[in-house]
Amino acid sequence: MGFGIRVYTFRHGDIVPVDASTVREVLAPYAPYDVPEGEPVAWVRTADGSEADVYLDHGVSFDRPGRGVLDLVAEVARRTGAAVLLLGNPATAIVTSEEDRRHLPEDLREGAVVVLPAALTGKVIEQVVRPQPEPRFRPMLPPFPYHPDPVATGSVIAADETCVCCGHDQGWIHTGPVYGADVPDGRVCPYCIAFGTAAKRYGAYFNDVEARRMPDEAARRIRERTPGFATWQDWGWPAHCGDGGVFLGAAGAKELRPYPDALDHLRGLCAEWGWGPAQTEDFVAALDKEGAPTAYLFRCRACGTHFAQADFT
Ligand SMILES: [Zn+2]
Ligand SMILES: [Zn+2]
Known part of the structure; x- marks a missing residue:
């Protein structure tokens, strides 16, 4: 992770020196070397293999902390009551109470995130650093009576892809085989299959159906309006x-x-x-x-x- 994190205590907008012995207590077990008596920890490595250089001045700086180190950052902040500063433009602060927010420098106050001490973990810090986008809403699939769950079978997948037939990104795309002489390159959405649009427009069909094994209506529905699936050999539905x-x-x-x-x-x-x-x-x-x-x-x-x-x- 290419960013820096500082853990600072603020009072009335000014930095107050952090309690160095508490910091050492938290970090020393994770130092992959013998920390000389009375010296601050300069380097940590956690069980997941992530590392960071650590600098102690009035606060503690972690240079490019990995995921495991973020848990240590959280613990230092919890134990010292300090704020976590995520350097960036703009910088963001995580504090553990509304009162701590009021002690932040003015430019940090409004954008600060308050997280209760018990909830302050490396994962939460990671969320603030790089929030996960909300998963995209995807509409319900049309009913396919002969292939009721094409997502489970892999014939339809969630995708941000434009359908070659309707020209819309419907949130879903068909991955199965498409047959026919005039089928365009590109994939079609399940709606253009279900409503028969792709069949009508391109003469496309998606499944082979053996003649006279079922009523014509069923055969047509399977052939033209049901997602297909890949097989190693050709055989009729x-x-x-x-x-x-x-x-x-x-x-x-x-x-x-x-x-x-x-x-x-x-x-x-x-x-x-x-x-x-x-x-x-x-x-x-x-x-x-x-x-x-x-x-x-x-x-x-x-x-x-x-x-x-x-x-x-
Ligand atoms: Zn479509
Ligand atoms: Zn039967």
């Missing part, structure tokens, strides 16, 4: 009870364990490919959420059964 399945996410052997119905379904698929039990079990055990072969977990919209599709490599 599976159906159950005459409707498209609800995609719950990629899965490995571990993720499939709570879904014996999906595992049975997968074993059934293996049998259809003419695999014996040993080959099937090896395959199921090797399934990996991140790398091939991967399984893809679905749930039936009608009967609730879980089932799985997989890449067979």
Whole structure:
């Protein structure tokens, strides 16, 4: 952290010498060398490996303190009742009472932050030095009945990115595959998928659907208005009870364990490919959420059964 911090006690706007023995008491355990008797601590290192040069004059200066050293700064301030000055333009002071604020030099008084002694920690100092921006508000995603949580599956991510279709930064962007001859470069927002805008404008589609496995309406919705997801191999969106399945996410052997119905379904698929039990079990055990072969977990919209599709490599 490229900044300096000073710990000073003020009375009526003037600096009052800090209690050097208290400062030494706090800092000496963190000096990575033998501090000569009667001398102030000149260098500290904390358990997280952060260090700072320390100078004692009327107050204590810490030169470029790391995160762990900020806890020591806080402790010196708590124990001596001194103010923490964050050098910068303008400088900011942290004091532990309203009364201490009134003792600050006039130019520091108004912008000073009052933190109760018990709450004064390195983390609080860090917050004052570099406040974390408020997380951006992101609107609700549109409903996707066949892919209800595209954020959980990774097909939609929070992003400050302009949608290539609507030209707006909606706070979300689609990361899955987009197919079609006239698809522009760049990613689309989930709203342009849900409302069919990207499909209408570019003839874009996001998923392959096998013909005649489900009603046309469902097939169209999955193809044109449902976020896609990457697979290692091409296979059509599976159906159950005459409707498209609800995609719950990629899965490995571990993720499939709570879904014996999906595992049975997968074993059934293996049998259809003419695999014996040993080959099937090896395959199921090797399934990996991140790398091939991967399984893809679905749930039936009608009967609730879980089932799985997989890449067979
Ligand atoms: Zn858009
Ligand atoms: Zn079903």
